[in-house]
Amino acid sequence: MINFNYKKAANVKDAVALVSKDNSSMFIAGGTNLVDLMKRGISSPQNLIGIDQLPLNNIERTASGNIRIGAMALNSDVAENELIRSQLPLLSMALNAGASPQIRNMATTGGNMMQRTRCSYFYDISMPCNKRNPGSGCAAMNGYNRMHAIFGASDNCIAVHPSDMCVALVALDASVHITGNKKDRNVAFKDFHRLPGNTAQKDNVLENGELITAVEIPVNRFNKHYHYSKVRDRSSFAFALVSVAAALDMDGNNIKNARLAMGGVAHKPWRLFAAEEFLKGKKADEANFKQAAAIAMKDAKSYGHNEFKLRMAPQAIVNTLNIAANKS
Amino acid sequence: MSRDITKSEAQNAGVEHPRRKFLKQSTALAAITLLPQTLVKAADKDLDQFAGKLEQAPLQVEINGKQYDLSVEPRTTVLDLLREDLHLTGTKKGCDWGQCGACTIHINGKRVLACMSLAIMQQGKKITTIEGLSTGDQLHPMQQAFVQHDGFQCGYCTPGQIMSAVACIREGHANSKDEIREYMSGNICRCGAYNNITDAIDEVKKGGKSL
Numbered sequence: 001m002i003n004f005n006y007k008k009a010a011n012v013k014d015a016v017a018l019v020s021k022d023n024s025s026m027f028i029a030g031g032t033n034l035v036d037l038m039k040r041g042i043s044s045p046q047n048l049i050g051i052d053q054l055p056l057n058n059i060e061r062t063a064s065g066n067i068r069i070g071a072m073a074l075n076s077d078v079a080e081n082e083l084i085r086s087q088l089p090l091l092s093m094a095l096n097a098g099a100s101p102q103i104r105n106m107a108t109t110g111g112n113m114m115q116r117t118r119c120s121y122f123y124d125i126s127m128p129c130n131k132r133n134p135g136s137g138c139a140a141m142n143g144y145n146r147m148h149a150i151f152g153a154s155d156n157c158i159a160v161h162p163s164d165m166c167v168a169l170v171a172l173d174a175s176v177h178i179t180g181n182k183k184d185r186n187v188a189f190k191d192f193h194r195l196p197g198n199t200a201q202k203d204n205v206l207e208n209g210e211l212i213t214a215v216e217i218p219v220n221r222f223n224k225h226y227h228y229s230k231v232r233d234r235s236s237f238a239f240a241l242v243s244v245a246a247a248l249d250m251d252g253n254n255i256k257n258a259r260l261a262m263g264g265v266a267h268k269p270w271r272l273f274a275a276e277e278f279l280k281g282k283k284a285d286e287a288n289f290k291q292a293a294a295i296a297m298k299d300a301k302s303y304g305h306n307e308f309k310l311r312m313a314p315q316a317i318v319n320t321l322n323i324a325a326n327k328s
Numbered sequence: 329m330s331r332d333i334t335k336s337e338a339q340n341a342g343v344e345h346p347r348r349k350f351l352k353q354s355t356a357l358a359a360i361t362l363l364p365q366t367l368v369k370a371a372d373k374d375l376d377q378f379a380g381k382l383e384q385a386p387l388q389v390e391i392n393g394k395q396y397d398l399s400v401e402p403r404t405t406v407l408d409l410l411r412e413d414l415h416l417t418g419t420k421k422g423c424d425w426g427q428c429g430a431c432t433i434h435i436n437g438k439r440v441l442a443c444m445s446l447a448i449m450q451q452g453k454k455i456t457t458i459e460g461l462s463t464g465d466q467l468h469p470m471q472q473a474f475v476q477h478d479g480f481q482c483g484y485c486t487p488g489q490i491m492s493a494v495a496c497i498r499e500g501h502a503n504s505k506d507e508i509r510e511y512m513s514g515n516i517c518r519c520g521a522y523n524n525i526t527d528a529i530d531e532v533k534k535g536g537k538s539l
Contacts (some may be wrong), residue, residue: 006385006402006448028449035405035444036425048402050449076438100514101499102429102492105438106445236513 001038008050012179012211018049020209022318027051027211029072030106032099033115040118041125042132052108056213060082065219071110071212075165076101078109088217090226090247096170097230100234100237101277110212110292113166113192115174116203117159117267118239119148128157130200138200146305147239150313151266157200158303160264161193162239167263168228169215170243170271180207186316189215193268200267222247222259229316240264241245242313244320248284255279255288260296265313272296275317284325286318293317340352360389389450391416392460400447407431407442410457418458422516423479432488432495433457439495458487459504461494470494473528481519489515494528494539 005040019025024046037043055290059081067087069078076109078084079095099107107273114265121127121139128137140148174189193204206212225248232238236293243263249256260272260281275296284286293314302310349387381438386401400409407424410416410433424431424443429440434456462468470490473479480486492515496502508529509522517525532539 001403003403004396006446008449008451028446031446031449032441034443035446039405039425048446052449100429101496101501101511102439102514103444106440236510242517257510270451328463 001035001043003045004038004045005047005116006050007047008053012054012056014070015049015051016179016181016209016211017052017171018047018142019211022047025049025206027106029111030074031109032096032103032107032111034111037116040123042123051087051211056110062216066216068177068214068216068300069109070214071108073109075099075104075107075109075112078165079104087223088168088220089223089247090172090215090228091165091168092154093110093226093228094245095241097228097243098164109165109215112163113212113215114206115161115163118162119159120144131159131196131203132201134199134201137182141303144305145303146308147241147264148303149266150300150302150306150309151262151270152195153301153303154196154198154200157196157267158200159196159200160266161203161268162264163269164228164230164240164243164263165267166193166246167243167261169217170269171247171259171261172217172220172222174215174217176212177216178206179213185290186216186249189269191272196267203267214298220247221249222256225250225324225327227320227327229323231312231316240318242309244316244322245314246320248279248321248324250284250325253284255282255284255325258292260317262291262296262313263315265309267301272317279321280297284321286322289318289321290314291320331379345486370496379383382500385448387447387451389447389452390454392456398447402448404447405443406433406435406445406447406450406455410442410449410455416457416459420484420487422485422488427516428485428488429492430485430488432491433490434495434513437498439492439529451480456491458491458533461490469495470528471533471539473532474507477524477528480517485515485517485519489517490526493532496529496535497539502529503516508533 019027026045026048028050029052054072056071056072059073060068062068075095081093085092119140122129122131127139130138138157149160163277170189176187176189176192178185228245230243231241238265245261247259258276260275262270275292279292280294297314297318300310330411384401387398387400389396407421409538410419419433419442420430422428426441426444433442470493496511502508505526508526
């Protein structure tokens with residue numbers, strides 16, 4: 001690891017000011033992704049600004065009844081929190097599907113959103129990668145790409161975002177609170193991460209020096225019929241081949257409202273808006289779930305080794321919806 | 329005569345000798361010209377407020393009940409600090425990037441990975457390693473259970489397994505063998521002693537002792 005300067009930020013304002021000053025400074029919270037990127041020479045910040053100690057770890061109700069999770073709240077603390085377990089059990093379930101207990105004890109909410117792809121070509125600095133080295137090409141495109149995207153990819157990059165937590169948050173219509181040197185802003189979770197286009201190096205819409213301070217989830221009725229499925233190479237502690245977050249607001253056997261999102265399939269947590277729209281007002285049965293899955297898969301495209309995802313993904317959607325609908 | 333001596337002594341004491349000053353300055357300049365450009369660039373701005381690349385930074389931390397007053401490079405991981413600097417080699421280096429769990433330790437009571445933790449970020453925290461788990465010559469109940477159930481073959485992952493297992497019970501995630509398997513999934517055992525490890529944890533949990 002190339003050495004660096006380290007400073008603990010005194011407060012949020014100080015943290016933002018220090019990182020805004022130049023492009024070679026970065027925030028560090030749990031470090032569960034950044035430290036390994038630095039060890040492998042993928043990221044080499046000259047200055048690291050410690051933010052893990054900042055008082056941004058509250059999980060609380062806002063005045064409007066929404067739930068606000070501080071950016072420094074640990075993944076394990078959010079997953080185990082009573083308010084989250086009772087009101088946003090889908091989020092708790094997704095968090096517990098991610099990483100290992102040790103990593104969840106280190107990783108923060110904001111850090112989870114900022115983690116980078118685990119594409120093996122991104123990690124191998126001897127290979128071309130537009131995300132790591134813009135303009136160098138994409139080795140995954142014609143390489144061993146079984147873990148890669150089936151939605152929203154470009155000729156530039158077919159990497160996927162690895163988070164489970166983000167799949168639940170995008171399904172639950174969360175928003176991201178961001179503070180910057182000049183102004184604060186809120187971004188809808190679905191717009192926070194971006195598609196690769198011609199600028200695969202940019203994972204999300206944050207500008208240099210901007211800091212995530214919290215995510216806020218609106219009041220919802222999705223805490224009874226929900227499920228998070230994660231299909232992976234082993235039964236725990238592995239990244240998703242395909243994951244599905246499903247939540248239904250039911251009236252008897254009728255679906256009043258549906259939320260669906262997928263992980264492991266795109267450069268960002270992938271919300272299935274058209275399938276949700278189809279399910280609205282329909283009966284919760286296998287035929288409708290199959291139809292919703294077919295709608296969800298409409299624009300899917302494989303790149304060779306990941307062709308199996310075209311069959312695995314719709315099946316995972318149907319299974320997850322079935323489990324969610326039948327949860328009592 | 330005596331007045332001259334007094335004057336010269338005063339000069340030596342109060343004002344730095346020009347030749348010494350010249351030597352210091354020229355040595356420092358020579359050192360800077362030999363450094364990579366990035367370091368010099370970093371050094372000329374804000375160096376005083378950073379724990380610098382060119383120097384070690386102070387770190388006070390409690391490890392296994394003992395207070396340490398240390399000096400570390402910012403890039404030192406807790407794992408390297410423990411093993412290389414403090415010779416606490418019970419904590420093992422497996423993959424060194426968060427995939428195997430061999431380096432599991434407790435920081436402020438939570439199980440974490442030492443390989444992914446920067447030492448400089450642990451100021452004022454309490455660290456427990458496998459060396460600090462037992463008291464005196466008495467094995468910790470989890471260590472005893474691993475021996476009884478043959479919870480290892482080569483033993484390399486064992487310190488991490490045991491630290492993780494203790495936390496697994498403390499967190500309340502050892503209520504069934506399935507739950508134990510899920511919540512121990514961050515600790516890989518290439519010998520495949522998983523069934524015996526699960527039995528050991530299950531027994532300690534059912535024993536009901538406070539860990």
